[in-house]
Amino acid sequence: MAVLGALPPGVRCRPIREADWEGVVDCLCRGFPERDRSYWIQALTRLSQRPAIAECQQYGFALEEAGRIVGVVLTLYTRYRRQEGDEIRCNLSSWSVDEEFRPYAIKLITTILKQRDVTYTNVSPAPATLKHNLALGFRLFSSGQFAFLPAFSSMQRSCRVLEARPDLAEMAMLSDSERYILSEHAALGCLSLICICDGAAFPFVLMPRRILRGLIPSYQIVYCRSLADLSRCAGAIGRFLWRSGILLCVVDAKGPIAGLFGWYRPNRGLKYFKGPRPPSLGDLTFTELVIFGP
Known part of the structure; x- marks a missing residue:
């Protein structure tokens, strides 16, 4: 009590x-x-x-x-x-x-x-603490997870994917904040990517994970600007990941995601927030998942 x-x-x-x-x-x-x-x-x-x-x-x-x-x-x-x-x-x-x-x-x-100007998150609440989250004013920002096969998504011919590096010219197409996110997460063992599509640059951070009791290698989406951007670039990202033999990705979601081939798993990976600005779906930057490890 x-x-x-x-x-x-x-x-x-x-x-x-x-x-x-x-x-x-x-x-x-x-x-x-x-x-x-x-x-x-x-x-x-x-x-x-x-x-x-x-x-x-x-x-x-x-x-x-x-x-x-x-x-x-x-x-x-x-x-x-x-x-x-x-x-x-x-x-x-x-x-x-x-x-x-x-x-x-x-x-x-x-x-x-x-x-009051800080947004607080709880991205791995233990079942016994859920009632405390609600009592303290925390609200859900992700009610499930969407597992998908990005290589099965359609791909625009103009799209290409590059692994982010400090000397990569395309890094200049991103904001200072996004360049920082990509470089810091790469140093923490994540895969930081830039998808160039129709002359625009879209940043992504993926973290290697094993799901289904550790049997299946996959990537967790740690950063994307929006789920719409993820759908737009998924085909190109999937073909890039194919080279390493990893076909499956997981992203926080509230339901099925248009343009992605996969399945929604409700009540998985519940995530809560309290404060002025909820994190967007697909944004787990600088959380325990990345800094401490899964």
């Missing part, structure tokens, strides 16, 4: 510091026994390398009792430079609280949800 009042004596909620890493990792390992310590150490290391944003926590918040970390939530803040003004998103991740302190677990989240 969630408690919104004051914490009991001896328990406090405070920002995570670098000196807390060992206790934070211990807590996360207790909460997510399927993950080993190296996963969480890499996660914290990558958080430490993210650009700092004023008035935003670098790592997240912890519940502490008598000097021991008994609860954790990690925060991944990103500033997006837009023509219409900057946008800040915070991906809430890895919410773990030891059993005896779970009545106070929601304090970790309410402590963070104070900046």
Whole structure:
């Protein structure tokens, strides 16, 4: 049961510091026994390398009792430079609280949800936390996933696909923000692509994943401007991916997607947001999926 009042004596909620890493990792390992310590150490290391944003926590918040970390939530803040003004998103991740302190677990989240100009996301909610998401005002922005075979989509003759590189001349056809997204995600192990179609450039980021219990290699769409752009370029992207032997892609969706050959899976990969600007479908940039790994 969630408690919104004051914490009991001896328990406090405070920002995570670098000196807390060992206790934070211990807590996360207790909460997510399927993950080993190296996963969480890499996660914290990558958080430490993210650009700092004023008035935003670098790592997240912890519940502490008598000097021991008994609860954790990690925060991944990103500033997006837009023509219409900057946008800040915070991906809430890895919410773990030891059993005896779970009545106070929601304090970790309410402590963070104070900046009204920030859009908060939860892209991997545990089933037990869904009611808390709704109580805190989070809303769905993706209610399922669409698995598709891009090579089966029609392809315009004028379309060609290039792997993004800093020295690629076509990078100049994108905005500064999109060039940053492509380069940063390539450094994190994603496949960053530019589709040139009828003289226009369309950026895409794909992350390698294995689905269906790890049996099928595929790509998760991490970034596209819109699902319409994905449909327009899917055929060219599919033929590019064919060279590596991967035929299947997955993208967040609310239903079947026109122009893509595949099947919609409702209630898969539910994703929530709270704040002024919901992420668009097909935009998982700088979330835990990419920075921490699947």
